[in-house]
Amino acid sequence: MKFGVVVFPGSNCDQDCFYVVKDVLKQPVKYIWHKDTELDNFDCIILPGGFSYGDYLRTGAVARFSPVMDSIIDFANRGGIVIGICNGFQILLESGLLPGAMLRNTNLHFICKYVYIKTENIKTPFTNLCKKNQILKIPIAHNEGNYYIDDDGLKSLEKNGQIVFRYCSPDGDVNKESNPNSALANIAGIINREGNVLGMMPHPERSSEAELGSEDGFLILRSILKWLGSK
């Protein structure tokens, strides 16, 4: 299965994503430059973390208008698998592929640490190898991860099972103490209504090998591969 990793000016997790797909997942992968407008026949596109365009104006606001984004929106609208990690999630929100917006972490700190997230929806291309409510240990590293959506939007996310991951305690309690950035309803990751676009703040590519402290993130990449293989 062919993966593409988009590189914006200021992306800094692109090489980690590329490495994990190529050397750990052992799948073909290519970089996609943000100025490209034609996409190869990719099966999955990864929008990596980083600080695209220096986070100027709002996170993801400028990257959203990179030439490649029209092709990615088209790819997503045709059912292509897209995963946005951290800054990639922020870009998906700005582009309208996912609903809601990001605010500053309420403590105004850049938070870089392992967190626990609960997998609430396992019927997705990204979580099909997880068990229902499985707790994953995956690191976050961001300044703007405080997810926001209005009341109706939240109800709609809940109703449609679009909340895939919520921050939780090591035992799986979804509570205030385990919410690192005060994200609404402890939201750490959501999918679109159609289920082919995932945005998540935690970094699965940084937790795909035991040597790095956790392999839980690799479940997400393996799930994508399994889903693509069984299509």
Added chain:
Amino acid sequence: MLKAEIYITLKKTVADPQGLTIKHALDSLGYKEVEEVRIGKLVTVKLNINDKKEAEQRLNEMCKKLLANPIIEDYSFKIEEV
């Protein structure tokens, strides 16, 4: 030529952690009268347009498309001749 000052602020319904922190700082400096602080952005743009109506329409477009995120932010602007 026209110059516009665009103000972008978080919607009233959206919590503003920066504003809250600055309020506490002002409070600890003794400014007990401060009831609320909200932080926003100021963007100034110069436009090669002389017609104010046309400028308003273009600025509204720019704000909706890029400068403000309507999910969390409100905007307003004032235009002057330079």
